[in-house]
Amino acid sequence: MHIKPAYLFDLDGTLVDSVYQHVLAWKEALDEEGIELSVWRIHRKIGMSGGLFTNQLLRETGLEISEDRVQRLRQLHAQAYRRQAGSIRPLPGARELLRTLTDLEIPWAIATSGRMETAATNLAALGVDPGLVPVVTRDQVKYAKPDPDLFLAAAERLSVPITSAIVVGDSIWDMLAAARCRALGVGLLSGGYGFEELHHSGALLVYEDPADLLVHLDEAGGRQ
Numbered sequence: 001m002h003i004k005p006a007y008l009f010d011l012d013g014t015l016v017d018s019v020y021q022h023v024l025a026w027k028e029a030l031d032e033e034g035i036e037l038s039v040w041r042i043h044r045k046i047g048m049s050g051g052l053f054t055n056q057l058l059r060e061t062g063l064e065i066s067e068d069r070v071q072r073l074r075q076l077h078a079q080a081y082r083r084q085a086g087s088i089r090p091l092p093g094a095r096e097l098l099r100t101l102t103d104l105e106i107p108w109a110i111a112t113s114g115r116m117e118t119a120a121t122n123l124a125a126l127g128v129d130p131g132l133v134p135v136v137t138r139d140q141v142k143y144a145k146p147d148p149d150l151f152l153a154a155a156e157r158l159s160v161p162i163t164s165a166i167v168v169g170d171s172i173w174d175m176l177a178a179a180r181c182r183a184l185g186v187g188l189l190s191g192g193y194g195f196e197e198l199h200h201s202g203a204l205l206v207y208e209d210p211a212d213l214l215v216h217l218d219e220a221g222g223r224q
């Protein structure tokens with residue numbers, strides 16, 4: 001029996017070079033709410049569900065968590081992020097990697113913790129039309145990463161069993177979500193997490209960026 005591979009990609013830090021823009025957009029949103037927080041603390045939580053992210057930050061800073069405030073932060077972040085749209089670029093090799101998978105007839109999809117209000121900017125930079133390619137955003141599932149719902153929904157869109165899927169992500173939240181749904185986790189360093197962190201959170205293979213994964217595609221199940 002041959003298990004046909006399928007790739008489920010995270011978006012920010014995995015296919016597009018956008019992690020630091022997100023960090024700074026959150027910094028701007030938090031500043032506007034009068035919440036003092038170091039940039040590195042924000043970076044550590046990028047890639048997880050935005051709601052979980054704000055809850056954790058507010059809890060750690062001992063501030064009141066109201067639904068109003070969480071919504072306000074979310075909107076301020078989305079506005080600040082969209083102002084940086086001009087600086088968002090695909091990561092090296094991202095477009096080539098997706099094109100190669102398509103040429104090899106290997107199914108792939110995108111599953112992001114972001115909402116379409118910010119993901120649209122990234123998809124435009126990447127040249128991906130969500131009308132043609134399966135893209136699952138935070139808007140479509142109840143829980144985002146580190147819950148596995150986004151990847152489960154993406155596998156369903158491709159009609160592939162989640163256990164034969166390869167989850168490619170840059171953050172520990174992607175790897176934890178992959179482990180929870182028994183997909184193979186593959187980490188990329190292009191979002192700023194280190195090799196050890198990705199490996200410890202479940203990545204069996206770790207590459208630098210999409211270009212590096214493309215060169216090693218046959219190691220990670222990328223055969224026709």
Ligand SMILES: [Mg+2]
Nearest residue numbers: 010012013047
């Ligand atoms: Mg990411």
